[in-house]
Amino acid sequence: MSRFIPVDRQTDYLLPPSVDEWLPDEHLARFVVDVVEQLDLSSLTQQYAGRGHKAHHPAVLLSLLIYGYATGVISSRKIERATYDSIAFRYLAANTHPDHDTLATFRRRFLPELEQLFVQVLLLAREMKLLKFGTIALDGTKVKANASKHKxxxxxxxxxxxxxxxxxxxxxxxxxxxxxxxxxxxxxxxxxxxxxxxxxxxxxxxxxxxxxxxxxxxxxxxxxxxxxxxxxxxxxxxxxxxxxxxxxxxxxxxxxxxxxxxLTDPQSRIMPVTGKGFDQCYNAQAAVDTESMLVTSIHVTQATNDKQQVMPLLNALTALPASLGKVTHLLADTGYFSAENVKVCGQQGIEPLIAMKRDVHHLPLFERFAAEPLAPDSEDPVEQMAYRLKTQAGRARYALRKHTVEPVFGIIKHVMGFRQFSLRGLDNVSGEWRLATLAWNIKRMHRLVVS
Incomplete structure (x- = not known):
């Protein structure tokens, strides 16, 4: 008697296979479809004129792109190939096969619409009780441009x-x-x-x-x-x-x-890259909720320095729906510190905790448990913040920064494989960064739901 599972590639199915039976119930691809089906895609569907051949539905193309970015399949050619080779991609495409040109054109055409879709996903996370605004951590990461520094x-x-x-x-x-x-x-x-x-x-x-x-x-x-x-x-x-x-x-x-x-991407800039000297990059910014690790706001800048990036974040937070809640604390490293940044945060009712200098990672034992300093008599916002950073509560809250925004960047780059932009130009890479962080948010929501 054979001890091996029989191998039979010739017998036909007794009944036609169902696409819905291809994946486990808690698979990420199913969650992506569930999320996309709850989004209002009218801003996308209304732009189709209805002439010529029937088009693939925007929900299908958007699901393929989101799942592709979430799993490291970013190239439109690889996504097209995956609709034949991967069960998850076949499920997302409902056993159809959009070609790479259709996928690339869809991504490039609807980048502006991703902004309101990004907000819709945040609102959905709020309804699912996965997101509650409070403390957010701001940081930036250099993402390689689709251009060589030798050009x-x-x-x-x-x-x-x-x-x-x-x-x-x-x-x-x-x-x-x-x-x-x-x-x-x-x-x-x-x-x-x-x-x-x-x-x-x-x-x-x-x-x-x-x-x-x-x-x-x-x-x-x-x-x-x-x-x-x-x-x-x-x-x-x-x-x-x-x-x-x-x-x-x-x-x-x-x-x-x-x-x-x-000469390839004139809007990109030479920027210092950790451990690699300099490269042709963009500075991708993200604000991350410290409790859920969901990205709440993003923007891309050509500036290497982060000091001017607090105001764009505050403007973006102001534009978000009030139903998402109110940000109470902002955490950022020393690259964001300036007296003006501290002042504008206070004016918007946000308590900033921005490092004023580079501190040692591990304080000596007795310094960690030393008595808290006296509160300053001055009403100067910088002195007030410096005092909060020295208190036990302030140090504990600021420590959340490295546990939230930095791991998000690490996962996006090294797990999801998003280390380089596919598009060129500031507007296009801003849209692609939004697509990558949108994919991260849905991936993270899935993990919070199934865990």
């Missing part, structure tokens, strides 16, 4: 290339004028060579204009900062105090030779 062109190198190409064009024109008397042209197509160089000159001129425009924005910001510092030092002198340090130097205007633009 960046600096202003100094652009000027050198421009001079070189103009010299070559002049030489080719002289060669063309003497072509009738020169029988040895070595098979050179002079008009094509001139056209190629003129096209490169036009691209370089466009790149230089972009660098110069960025330089003007930087000059305006540096000039404002210089005026503020000068006015502050003058006020100290009038008050009879001697300002510390040297007087600030006026900023040098205009583009610098090291200023650069990427």
């Amino acid at each position: 960046a062109l600096s202003y100094g190198h652009a000027k050198k290339l421009e001079a070189q190409l103009k010299t070559e064009v002049n030489a080719l024109i002289q060669r063309a004028e003497a072509a009738d008397n020169d029988v040895a042209t070595d098979g050179m197509d002079i008009p094509a060579e001139i056209a190629r160089r003129e096209a490169r000159l036009a691209a370089i001129a466009e790149a230089k204009l972009k660098i110069e425009a960025r330089a003007q924005e930087r000059d305006a910001a540096e000039h404002t900062a210089y005026q503020d510092k000068t006015a502050n030092r003058d006020a100290q002198r009038k008050a009879g105090k001697k300002p510390r340090g040297r007087d600030p130097k006026p900023p040098m205007g205009g583009p610098r030779d090291k200023d650069q633009v990427n």
Whole structure:
């Protein structure tokens, strides 16, 4: 008698198989379908004109994209292939097979609509009692752009290339004028060579204009900062105090030779990456609820520094429906600290806990259990926050930050496999980051429900 399970690939099913029987009851793909079916997709369906061949329903395409991003299958070609190879994807597609061009076009076309779908999922999480606004943690992570850092062109190198190409064009024109008397042209197509160089000159001129425009924005910001510092030092002198340090130097205007633009994705920026030096990236921001670990708000910026990213978060929170609740505390690391950020949080009724400097991870034993400091007499919001950070309750609340937003980034990047944007341009990558965090939220909701 054989001790092995029989292998039979020839016998037909006695009854047609049901798609609904392919997956376990608590499978993530089933949960994705349940969530998408509860969303209002009218903003998507109304944009179909109804001409030509019948289209795949937006609910099917959205479910495939959400499940794909949640499980590390991000490429539209891989999703198309998975509708044949994967039981979960076949279930999501109801045994149909949308091609990769349909999926890619749908994703690119409906990126703006993802913003209100993102909010709908938060409202659904609220109804399921999975989300209750209170304390949120804000952080950012560098996500690689769909561009190589080696395709960046600096202003100094652009000027050198421009001079070189103009010299070559002049030489080719002289060669063309003497072509009738020169029988040895070595098979050179002079008009094509001139056209190629003129096209490169036009691209370089466009790149230089972009660098110069960025330089003007930087000059305006540096000039404002210089005026503020000068006015502050003058006020100290009038008050009879001697300002510390040297007087600030006026900023040098205009583009610098090291200023650069990427020719593949001009809106991306060279940014420092942990352990890898520098890379072509975007700075993806996310605010995470500390209790549920659901992402409540996102945005993408070209700025490497996080200091200016508190205000966009506060504006986004203000735009959310009041039924989601009220944020009471904001946690952020030292990269977000400034007196202005602390002030605006207080003005919106949010108690900030933003690290003011880099602290050691493990305090000495007696410092951890030392008596709490006396509350300051000053009403200055920065001093008040500094006091809260030293209290036992403040330290315990701030410690939630590294247990919430940082693990979310780690899972999105290393478990879901979202380490690089597929799209280009700030608006497009903002929509794709929203899609990735939407997939995380649904994945997290599924885990909270089944656990």
